[in-house]
Amino acid sequence: MQTLTVATGSRVEMIDITQEVAEAIRRENVSEGLAVVFVPHTTAAVTINENADPDVVRDIIAETNKIVPFEDRYAHSEGNSAAHIKSCLVGPSLTLIVSGGRPVLGTWQAIYFCEFDGPRRRKVLVTAR
Numbered sequence: 001m002q003t004l005t006v007a008t009g010s011r012v013e014m015i016d017i018t019q020e021v022a023e024a025i026r027r028e029n030v031s032e033g034l035a036v037v038f039v040p041h042t043t044a045a046v047t048i049n050e051n052a053d054p055d056v057v058r059d060i061i062a063e064t065n066k067i068v069p070f071e072d073r074y075a076h077s078e079g080n081s082a083a084h085i086k087s088c089l090v091g092p093s094l095t096l097i098v099s100g101g102r103p104v105l106g107t108w109q110a111i112y113f114c115e116f117d118g119p120r121r122r123k124v125l126v127t128a129r
């Protein structure tokens with residue numbers, strides 16, 4: 001298993017980790033198979049979306065913040081319920097097809113680490129079989 005470190009710089013942020021994940025899969029020495037990307041955090045997530053136009057990520061963040069507002073009389077006393085909810089909605093893991101030692105992605109697809117309660121130092125776990 002490979003452990004990546006992601007340093008986030010904002011409260012809510014999507015960081016393109018495609019190259020780091022591809023490098024981690026390469027280190028796993030799997031040519032044809034599956035890779036799992038897993039975020040071991042309750043206020044972060046991982047997803048795949050477009051990286052060609054940065055406005056796409058901007059819109060995802062802006063609309064997600066509307067769907068799950070930062071303040072909404074949440075019961076959780078830590079004050080980061082919005083981050084926990086967004087983490088649930090986006091999800092903690094991805095399964096990727098590995099072919100030729102690389103993750104198979106569409107032309108416009110990138111792997112994004114989603115920070116919902118930053119800035120923090122985060123981990124992303126990657127394994128391939």
Ligand code: ZN
Nearest residue numbers: 076078080081
């Ligand atoms: Zn919390």
